[in-house]
Amino acid sequence: MDWLIRCSSLAGCYDIRYQYRLAMWDSIWINTHLATLREGRYGVVRRAALAAEGGRIAWVGARADLPHEPEQLAREVHDCEGRWITPGLIDCHTHLVHGGNLAHDFDLRSQGASEEEIVRSGGGILATVRDTRNASEMELIRSASARLKRLMDEGVTTVEIKSGYGLDTRNEMKLLRIARLLGESDAVTVNTTFFGAPTPPPEYEGRSDDYVQFVCDEMLPEVAAAGLADAVDADCGRATQQQARRMLQAAKALGLPVRLHADLDSDSGGAALAASLGALSADGLAYASDAGIEAMAAAGTVAVLLPGTHFFTRSQRTPPVAGLRRHRVRMALATDCNPASSPSTSILLMLNLACTLFRLTPEEALAGVTCHAAQALGPGANCGSLEAGKDADLAIWEIDDPAELAYAMGANPCVGVVKRGVPVHRAI
Numbered sequence: 001m002d003w004l005i006r007c008s009s010l011a012g013c014y015d016i017r018y019q020y021r022l023a024m025w026d027s028i029w030i031n032t033h034l035a036t037l038r039e040g041r042y043g044v045v046r047r048a049a050l051a052a053e054g055g056r057i058a059w060v061g062a063r064a065d066l067p068h069e070p071e072q073l074a075r076e077v078h079d080c081e082g083r084w085i086t087p088g089l090i091d092c093h094t095h096l097v098h099g100g101n102l103a104h105d106f107d108l109r110s111q112g113a114s115e116e117e118i119v120r121s122g123g124g125i126l127a128t129v130r131d132t133r134n135a136s137e138m139e140l141i142r143s144a145s146a147r148l149k150r151l152m153d154e155g156v157t158t159v160e161i162k163s164g165y166g167l168d169t170r171n172e173m174k175l176l177r178i179a180r181l182l183g184e185s186d187a188v189t190v191n192t193t194f195f196g197a198p199t200p201p202p203e204y205e206g207r208s209d210d211y212v213q214f215v216c217d218e219m220l221p222e223v224a225a226a227g228l229a230d231a232v233d234a235d236c237g238r239a240t241q242q243q244a245r246r247m248l249q250a251a252k253a254l255g256l257p258v259r260l261h262a263d264l265d266s267d268s269g270g271a272a273l274a275a276s277l278g279a280l281s282a283d284g285l286a287y288a289s290d291a292g293i294e295a296m297a298a299a300g301t302v303a304v305l306l307p308g309t310h311f312f313t314r315s316q317r318t319p320p321v322a323g324l325r326r327h328r329v330r331m332a333l334a335t336d337c338n339p340a341s342s343p344s345t346s347i348l349l350m351l352n353l354a355c356t357l358f359r360l361t362p363e364e365a366l367a368g369v370t371c372h373a374a375q376a377l378g379p380g381a382n383c384g385s386l387e388a389g390k391d392a393d394l395a396i397w398e399i400d401d402p403a404e405l406a407y408a409m410g411a412n413p414c415v416g417v418v419k420r421g422v423p424v425h426r427a428i
């Protein structure tokens with residue numbers, strides 16, 4: 001074995017054997033139980049050890065199978081004292097960077113105001129567009145950083161962030177630049193998505209086709225040329241299917257992978273459209289048809305479920321989980337963090353809501369924020385499971401069973417986060 005160098009020399013009648021054991025790993029975590037989340041299952045390894053080298057996972061297995069004592073194998077030994085390790089969590093669908101909030105709308109709605117009355121009073125999504133455009137970059141960075149920190153406190157090590165509240169080239173690029181800036185942290189990976197939002201800005205009021213053309217002809221090429229987007233998203237249902245298709249085809253022509261908000265309020269053929277375009281994911285899916293789901297299965301498109309949105313909007317329609325299971329479509333979960341329909345920065349709450357409202361199992365829910373969420377981000381996301389070669393992104397938990405992560409409402413048992421092999425948060 002290359003980590004063990006044996007030097008032998010014979011001198012006269014003496015046989016002198018020197019052994020130098022070299023620490024071959026940067027770090028090792030011991031006295032832990034692992035939920036590896038390989039292939040969507042818990043993949044529990046009790047009394048385990050996990051080693052990292054060069055930011056990647058180098059070894060995973062039972063402590064008893066280590067070839068030598070941990071101190072001989074790694075330069076740093078972390079004793080987890082019986083705590084659990086899962087992959088660092090992934091929030092694969094957020095609108096994290098935006099100005100203001102819509103708490104006033106929430107208040108008015110609670111007093112019986114209709115959506116029309118809320119818009120007439122200056123609220124609604126265009127209020128967020130206004131607040132986002134008016135906010136300085138520093139203000140946006142500050143508010144988005146606070147949201148990101150709350151996610152990271154719950155063990156999140158990878159976040160997707162969409163633009164979509166700027167609605168002109170300068171402001172959309174401002175949002176994507178801020179998302180990229182947030183990703184310069186050593187503690188989190190940020191995956192950026194240009195979102196061709198379905199509500200045109202005031203300057204395009206009543207001219208949604210013209211706005212889509214502007215997105216395709218001007219915004220997308222500039223965003224792509226600046227390297228600011230890892231993917232492009234649209235909304236099939238709130239925008240027409242034809243508009244969503246145009247934006248995603250324009251993105252694909254620029255070499256960008258695509259995703260799609262699909263069938264959130266009605267069956268708009270979004271699931272099938274996402275599949276036909278080879279989308280990484282179709283998100284929402286409350287009204288997705290069985291044929292659409294079948295097409296997603298054939299295309300390998302991940303279903304991203306958004307239980308926070310369902311809860312906050314008091315939707316009566318749950319996504320077709322039975323059909324997704326039957327067709328073996330991978331299910332991811334995300335906060336959809338946004339001011340209008342899911343003002344949440346709790347990924348753990350999403351696990352609970354997915355189980356209570358959508359009837360996912362805790363194992364499916366955890367897979368939804370780890371291995372399946374990684375697949376929704378595309379092949380570049382080298383995370384989401386504990387296996388050799390993956391990024392050593394870890395979350396450490398004060399739990400006795402991984403089902404507790406979905407079970408305990410409002411609890412945060414995260415006691416440590418490791419990003420690419422380096423403890424970054426409340427490390428033990």
Ligand code: FE
Nearest residue numbers: 093095261336
């Ligand atoms: Fe969304």
